[in-house]
Amino acid sequence: MSTCCCGMGVTTDDPRFAELDAFMASVREQPGSLISVLHKAQQLFGFLPEEVESRIAHTMSIPLTDVYGVVTFYNLFNTQPVGKYAISVCMGTACYVRGAGRILDRFAEELGVQAGQVTDDRLFSLEVCRCVGACSLAPVVVVDGEVRQLKEADVPAVVAELRQRSELEALSQPVSARS
Amino acid sequence: MINLTIDRVPVSVEPGTTVLEAARQHGIRIPTLCYLKDINQIGACRMCLIEAKGYRGLQTACTLPCAEGMEVSTNTKDVRETRKLILELLLSDHNISCPTCVRQGNCELLRLSQEAGITDLPIKGELHQSAIDHSSPAISLDATKCVLCQRCVAVCREVQGVSAIGLVNRGFESRVAPFFQAQLNAAACANCGQCTLVCPTGALTERDDTAAVWEALHDPTKHVIVQTAPAIRVAVGETFGLPAGSISTGQMVTGLRRLGFDRVFDTTFTADLTIVEEASELEERLTHGGTLPLITSCSPGWVKYAEHFYPTMLPHLSTCKSPQQMFGALAKTYYAEKYGLDPKDIVSVSIMPCTAKKFEAGRPEMNASGYQDVDHVLTTREFGRMLRQAGVNLKKLPDSEFDSPLGLSTGAGVIFGTTGGVMEAALRTAAEWLTGNQLNGRVKFTEVRGEVRGIKEATVVVGGNVLRVAVANGLAAAARMLEKIQAGEVQYHFVEIMGCPGGCIGGGGQPIPPDGPEELDEVRQARIQSLYTIDEMSTIRRSHENPAVQALYREFLGEPLGEKSHHLLHTHYQVRHPAGVRTGR
Numbered sequence: 001m002s003t004c005c006c007g008m009g010v011t012t013d014d015p016r017f018a019e020l021d022a023f024m025a026s027v028r029e030q031p032g033s034l035i036s037v038l039h040k041a042q043q044l045f046g047f048l049p050e051e052v053e054s055r056i057a058h059t060m061s062i063p064l065t066d067v068y069g070v071v072t073f074y075n076l077f078n079t080q081p082v083g084k085y086a087i088s089v090c091m092g093t094a095c096y097v098r099g100a101g102r103i104l105d106r107f108a109e110e111l112g113v114q115a116g117q118v119t120d121d122r123l124f125s126l127e128v129c130r131c132v133g134a135c136s137l138a139p140v141v142v143v144d145g146e147v148r149q150l151k152e153a154d155v156p157a158v159v160a161e162l163r164q165r166s167e168l169e170a171l172s173q174p175v176s177a178r179s
Numbered sequence: 180m181i182n183l184t185i186d187r188v189p190v191s192v193e194p195g196t197t198v199l200e201a202a203r204q205h206g207i208r209i210p211t212l213c214y215l216k217d218i219n220q221i222g223a224c225r226m227c228l229i230e231a232k233g234y235r236g237l238q239t240a241c242t243l244p245c246a247e248g249m250e251v252s253t254n255t256k257d258v259r260e261t262r263k264l265i266l267e268l269l270l271s272d273h274n275i276s277c278p279t280c281v282r283q284g285n286c287e288l289l290r291l292s293q294e295a296g297i298t299d300l301p302i303k304g305e306l307h308q309s310a311i312d313h314s315s316p317a318i319s320l321d322a323t324k325c326v327l328c329q330r331c332v333a334v335c336r337e338v339q340g341v342s343a344i345g346l347v348n349r350g351f352e353s354r355v356a357p358f359f360q361a362q363l364n365a366a367a368c369a370n371c372g373q374c375t376l377v378c379p380t381g382a383l384t385e386r387d388d389t390a391a392v393w394e395a396l397h398d399p400t401k402h403v404i405v406q407t408a409p410a411i412r413v414a415v416g417e418t419f420g421l422p423a424g425s426i427s428t429g430q431m432v433t434g435l436r437r438l439g440f441d442r443v444f445d446t447t448f449t450a451d452l453t454i455v456e457e458a459s460e461l462e463e464r465l466t467h468g469g470t471l472p473l474i475t476s477c478s479p480g481w482v483k484y485a486e487h488f489y490p491t492m493l494p495h496l497s498t499c500k501s502p503q504q505m506f507g508a509l510a511k512t513y514y515a516e517k518y519g520l521d522p523k524d525i526v527s528v529s530i531m532p533c534t535a536k537k538f539e540a541g542r543p544e545m546n547a548s549g550y551q552d553v554d555h556v557l558t559t560r561e562f563g564r565m566l567r568q569a570g571v572n573l574k575k576l577p578d579s580e581f582d583s584p585l586g587l588s589t590g591a592g593v594i595f596g597t598t599g600g601v602m603e604a605a606l607r608t609a610a611e612w613l614t615g616n617q618l619n620g621r622v623k624f625t626e627v628r629g630e631v632r633g634i635k636e637a638t639v640v641v642g643g644n645v646l647r648v649a650v651a652n653g654l655a656a657a658a659r660m661l662e663k664i665q666a667g668e669v670q671y672h673f674v675e676i677m678g679c680p681g682g683c684i685g686g687g688g689q690p691i692p693p694d695g696p697e698e699l700d701e702v703r704q705a706r707i708q709s710l711y712t713i714d715e716m717s718t719i720r721r722s723h724e725n726p727a728v729q730a731l732y733r734e735f736l737g738e739p740l741g742e743k744s745h746h747l748l749h750t751h752y753q754v755r756h757p758a759g760v761r762t763g764r
Contacts, residue, residue, distance in 0.1 A: 050359055057760045063336065064760055065345030068358035072347045 047078040083125035088142040092131030095139040106155040183249035186317035199240035219339040244356035271302040274323035278502035280381040287379035317370035317534040325382040327565035331374035340655035367487040367759040371480035372534030372687015395526040396439040404442040409596035410532040411682040413709040417690035418563025424705030429578020447588035449502040450595040459739035470672040474513035479539035481680025488759035498749040507552030508747040532686030558688025591715030598652035598682035599627040602675040610641040630681040653680040
């Protein structure tokens with residue numbers, strides 16, 4: 001097995017690289033395709049580890065500093081692993097004045113992480129975002145892709161619900177896939 | 180031609196000319212911090228704002244093409260006040276530490292601030308906090324002095340094809356750094372230092388080694404010797420305000436004695452030695468079917484670049500050490516023996532036009548004498564600072580001569596400092612060896628001379644042999660040549676590569692022109708011309724005729740490529756990580 005230096009479990013013979021390589025080959029003739037390749041990579045790996053950025057740079061003959069510059073320019077790209085469930089608290093003006101700050105604090109307390117971090121069990125990532133276009137519902141939180149209107153007191157229940165969902169998913173998988 | 184007026188002066192320019200270039204061509208100076216002609220015209224610093232009649236708002240002159248009938252004003256109230264405001268904003272997040280800054284007043288940001296008449300700093304804002312990156316043995320990066328002009332990024336990418344640094348993050352968090360937020364020593368950096376030549380502030384600088392050299396000079400138990408590269412004698416004068424290309428060999432030697440060096444020697448001596456060894460290596464490879472083309476290895480920026488970017492080409496590199504390292508190995512062996520010195524008491528210093536030489540001296544394999552062969556490497560700029568620290572006025576010094584025996588050199592050794600010079604020096608020796616007749620041996624090989632952006636090629640017939648040779652300067656040009664060699668599009672016997680534009684005279688450790696990078700081309704030309712002038716004035720112009728080199732073989736080394744030469748004068752290379760991304764142009 002090839003070595004991995006990021007400590008995040010991505011090895012250079014990971015089968016997902018074959019899919020990434022195929023995608024890069026399909027856009028080879030298109031100038032300016034770096035961002036779509038990065039999207040594809042993030043879709044495959046969940047985030048953009050150093051090995052992945054390096055592979056993209058060498059395959060596409062783009063200096064690694066340029067690839068890294070684009071990755072760190074856009075908030076959309078993650079260079080750290082994300083949790084199974086993303087909790088994104090809207091800190092836009094409307095949500096903020098209606099108590100988003102307190103909701104964020106409460107999530108931080110319940111999960112034991114700060115905004116921008118992932119829980120040790122990789123179940124939750126806590127993030128903040130700017131306006132999801134649902135100001136009439138303010139304050140809102142995007143929970144695993146779903147916009148919800150929440151109060152501070154709802155936070156423990158949301159966390160409990162997601163934990164339960166994860167356990168049920170694990171149980172519903174075939175025994176051989178559990179580890 | 181396009182006709183327009185700039186400050187009511189009618190001017191006429193080629194289509195495609197920017198307002199900035201048009202103004203410069205007609206003696207109107209528009210201030211810039213980020214502009215580098217052709218490679219960084221991005222309007223990032225906003226210093227070049229001008230008014231153009233009919234255009235909405237102020238325009239950046241570096242990005243605005245001239246148009247027929249345009250009326251440009253570069254000196255209105257609005258322009259002056261806006262530029263001043265922009266400077267005040269830049270200064271509000273600048274680590275203002277001019278008295279302790281290594282640029283010592285030779286700073287574009289300082290000059291523009293003074294020209295704009297800034298007398299106080301009305302804008303208070305958050306200051307970037309960042310520790311200085313001292314990880315590299317060659318280059319230091321102080322992000323608190325960076326104005327994000329991106330000249331360094333452009334030079335690293337476009338001129339050198341390296342892209343060791345780029346702009347990362349966003350907004351207030353933006354900064355110049357290698358990928359993955361690594362420190363400089365973890366990047367695929369060639370250490371060429373071209374970034375330090377174009378930095379408008381003190382953000383990117385050579386690693387300062389003057390303190391260690393002062394310590395050695397002040398230690399009475401140490402025998403401190405110094406070698407000076409060919410490119411220093413035609414550049415150090417600039418640090419005292421002399422015109423570019425001023426030849427100050429004799430004053431430089433006197434200045435080094437005044438600093439307290441026990442012996443002042445010349446790297447040019449070992450440049451001659453390099454030619455003898457390398458010409459022998461070429462002859463050996465030609466006659467015994469060795470790897471061709473043979474590629475020169477004097478430039479440590481080029482060598483490290485090859486180790487990162489072209490590892491499969493390493494067998495092509497000459498095994499000859501650079502003149503600096505040959506000198507280092509001989510100083511603590513041959514010289515020590517000859518003068519009854521204990522090598523442990525010798526401190527060997529070199530003055531180089533080059534930041535990459537600092538890294539080269541620290542390579543673990545460079546200890547053929549049993550000690551680190553070269554202890555400290557100073558750039559021309561550090562040398563200039565030491566002279567000032569010691570109160571030595573270079574301009575008023577009398578001339579003096581290098582010490583012998585490691586100070587005797589030929590014209591061939593001197594032109595090592597320019598692109599094409601190593602090739603020409605090698606051809607002078609090869610021509611004579613291969614023809615066996617001094618009279619038939621040419622001295623001038625003008626076809627390999629000059630700072631040409633592309634590749635210089637020549638076919639030289641010597642003694643019935645046809646030698647195909649090529650020369651590249653700057654790493655991006657070198658990469659283009661290597662791609663052609665690898666693709667089999669070109670066949671050469673011998674190739675010279677120097678990492679910096681113009682060769683060593685354009686090295687990353689050379690004096691920074693006070694009026695900014697726009698002067699660099701002219702400055703390099705003047706320095707190159709002066710090296711050829713010294714060559715013309717030299718009585719001996721072929722390396723193998725250097726009597727001190729001949730004595731060295733007689734007394735100590737034996738023969739070229741012999742056992743002792745192999746141990747002291749030759750080296751090996753290694754594949755280096757991270758692998759560089761070849762952008763293949």
